[in-house]
Amino acid sequence: MKNSRFIIYLLGINGLLLSAFYYVDKSPKPKDKKIATTTKAKGCVFKTVMGEDSLDPNFYKYQSSEKVLASLQHGLQWVASAQQSDGGWGAGSHSNQQEMNPHAVKTDPATTSMVAMALLRTGNTLTSGPQSSRLNKALQYLLVAVETAPKGSSNITKETGTQIQIKLGANIDVILTAQFLSNVMDYLDHDAKLKARIARGLNTCVEKIQHAQDTDGSIKGSGWAGVLQSSFANNALESAQSKGIKVDSVILEKSRDYQKGNYNTSTGDVKTEKGAGVILYSVSGSTRASAKEARKVEEEIRKAKHEGKLNNEDAVNAQSLEKLGYSKTDALKYSTSYNVYQAGKQVAQSNEVLTGFGNNGGEEFLSFLQTGESLIIGKDSSWKKWYSTTSGSLLAIQNEDGSWNGHHCITSPAFCTATCLLILSVNNDVEKLVEMGAK
Numbered sequence: 001m002k003n004s005r006f007i008i009y010l011l012g013i014n015g016l017l018l019s020a021f022y023y024v025d026k027s028p029k030p031k032d033k034k035i036a037t038t039t040k041a042k043g044c045v046f047k048t049v050m051g052e053d054s055l056d057p058n059f060y061k062y063q064s065s066e067k068v069l070a071s072l073q074h075g076l077q078w079v080a081s082a083q084q085s086d087g088g089w090g091a092g093s094h095s096n097q098q099e100m101n102p103h104a105v106k107t108d109p110a111t112t113s114m115v116a117m118a119l120l121r122t123g124n125t126l127t128s129g130p131q132s133s134r135l136n137k138a139l140q141y142l143l144v145a146v147e148t149a150p151k152g153s154s155n156i157t158k159e160t161g162t163q164i165q166i167k168l169g170a171n172i173d174v175i176l177t178a179q180f181l182s183n184v185m186d187y188l189d190h191d192a193k194l195k196a197r198i199a200r201g202l203n204t205c206v207e208k209i210q211h212a213q214d215t216d217g218s219i220k221g222s223g224w225a226g227v228l229q230s231s232f233a234n235n236a237l238e239s240a241q242s243k244g245i246k247v248d249s250v251i252l253e254k255s256r257d258y259q260k261g262n263y264n265t266s267t268g269d270v271k272t273e274k275g276a277g278v279i280l281y282s283v284s285g286s287t288r289a290s291a292k293e294a295r296k297v298e299e300e301i302r303k304a305k306h307e308g309k310l311n312n313e314d315a316v317n318a319q320s321l322e323k324l325g326y327s328k329t330d331a332l333k334y335s336t337s338y339n340v341y342q343a344g345k346q347v348a349q350s351n352e353v354l355t356g357f358g359n360n361g362g363e364e365f366l367s368f369l370q371t372g373e374s375l376i377i378g379k380d381s382s383w384k385k386w387y388s389t390t391s392g393s394l395l396a397i398q399n400e401d402g403s404w405n406g407h408h409c410i411t412s413p414a415f416c417t418a419t420c421l422l423i424l425s426v427n428n429d430v431e432k433l434v435e436m437g438a439k
Contacts, residue, residue: 059381060434062427071395072122074402075421079115080134082403082414087137088112091412094166100405102414109145109157110164112138113176114418117183121425125187126194139184139198142177146201149174154212154220156205167363167410169229170221171212175236178205182239186432199245206240209233210251217258228366230258238292242436256290291378292437294341297334299379300324341378345371360397362410365419372426377437387427394420 064072081102082089088107092099099105116138124131126139149156156174159165164172181202188195212220218230234255241247297316304310304324314320316338321331368390375383398404404420405413426433 059379060430062384062387062430064424064427065391067395068391068424071398072421072424075398075404075417075424076119076122076131076402078402079118079414079417079421080131082417083115083134083137087134087141089115089138089414089418091163091410091415093161094163095161097163097411100411100413105412106159106162107141108159108162108164109142109173110162110168110176111412111415111418112141113173113180114415114422116142116180117176118418118421118425120180120183120187121422121428123428126184127187127190142180143197143201145173146177146181146204149204149208152211154208156208163362163410163412164415165221168232168366169219171209171219172229172232174205174208174212175219175229175233178202178209178236179232179239181205182236182243182245185243199243202240202243202245206237206245206247209236210248213251213255217254217256228363228370230255231370232366234258239436256293290337290341291374293334293337295378295437297321297338341374345375345378345380345382360406360408362406362412362416362419365404365406365416365423369419369423369426372423373433376426376430376433379434379437383430391424394424 079089084090084103084107086107088109089102089111090105090107091111092105096105116135119129119131119135119138122131123129124135126132126136129135145156154171154174156177159173160170181198185195185198185202188198209219212233214220218227219233221229234252237247237252237255241252301310301314301316301320301324304320305312305314310320310323314323316335318326318328318331318335321334322328326334372383372386372390374380375386394404398420399413402417403413404416405411406416410416
């Protein structure tokens with residue numbers, strides 16, 4: 001499938017694989033009502049450049065099904081039982097991928113960050129929620145890792161050879177930790193001292209990520225699917241910037257260009273050299289990196305047509321953007337982002353690209369998460385269709401004990417369960433993701 005030109009024929013395909021999967025609900029019904037079940041409609045808060053909502057106000061609302069709620073509850077129960085005494089969770093070593101006991105492996109920052117982000121997204125904070133104490137322990141574990149990391153190093157852990165590092169990249173721990181620290185910044189109004197400490201830690205992580213950028217915009221230490229490490233680094237830098245952390249704009253732009261450059265909208269070719277030859281990994285990163293700019297372009301074109309500056313039949317392209325005052329360089333840049341996003345989201349959801357589903361590693365789960373968050377950040381109404389089908393597929397492969405695990409590559413139940421929980425509860429963060437896309 002490497003560099004396959006046939007991908008261009010997939011752009012009209014919208015269906016996801018296994019939408020007809022039959023699911024038998026064997027997990028317990030949710031008892032804890034503190035798990036968020038729906039997003040609140042706050043369309044009035046997130047106005048477009050037109051001064052009014054450009055989408056159906058119901059964009060922000062999605063009621064989770066009882067099956068999804070039961071699945072989330074079961075998964076959270078498993079995650080709680082898997083936390084170790086030091087406050088962390090671990091994926092285990094690459095050389096011992098068959099180990100599925102979460103207490104028989106060493107903890108690592110990457111896996112701990114993924115679980116902590118899942119706890120946040122499912123309604124837990126540092127001061128409330130049934131998993132609040134576990135979240136606090138995880139935060140302390142990660143802050144100590146950041147604060148004790150050698151200066152000048154690109155990572156925050158002495159652990160090497162973990163499943164996550166070998167498959168995603170040697171610097172994935174600091175990248176995912178940065179993402180979590182950005183996320184938890186929203187829940188620190190009660191403790192100014194802790195907020196300042198986390199800001200310092202996040203700044204340290206950002207410096208390490210920027211230090212690890214390679215000449216092509218990717219992150220050094222690429223693993224088997226290093227394109228995902230680079231994609232998550234781009235996400236982490238964007239998130240940190242949105243929290244007021246200083247991020248080098250040149251480095252961030254270079255990072256975005258690397259991701260977008262993995263997909264050629266003219267030929268349909270996908271660069272998979274750092275994506276293990278798997279199109280899904282590369283194209284999901286391209287979609288995520290272009291989502292914000294694609295949304296900006298679409299909203300400005302819509303506004304211009306509304307105001308009569310453009311004709312209704314004018315396409316979203318460089319020529320239209322130049323009419324709105326964009327320079328030739330910026331018009332080409334933003335129109336390219338729009339095209340990458342529109343094409344990439346279709347390819348990432350096409351049956352042919354998702355043919356591995358049912359025999360997945362953690363990399364596939366990460367790619368599904370990337371696709372879903374991209375749709376919401378891009379304020380794309382198709383996110384609900386994506387969620388409905390993807391959630392049904394995930395429920396069908398959940399283990400009896402509430403966990404998920406990979407069948408190849410990243411097999412870790414702790415890491416895979418956290419990622420699946422993040423996917424199933426993404427509707428709880430619609431407002432935050434939309435807001436992120438506007439910054």
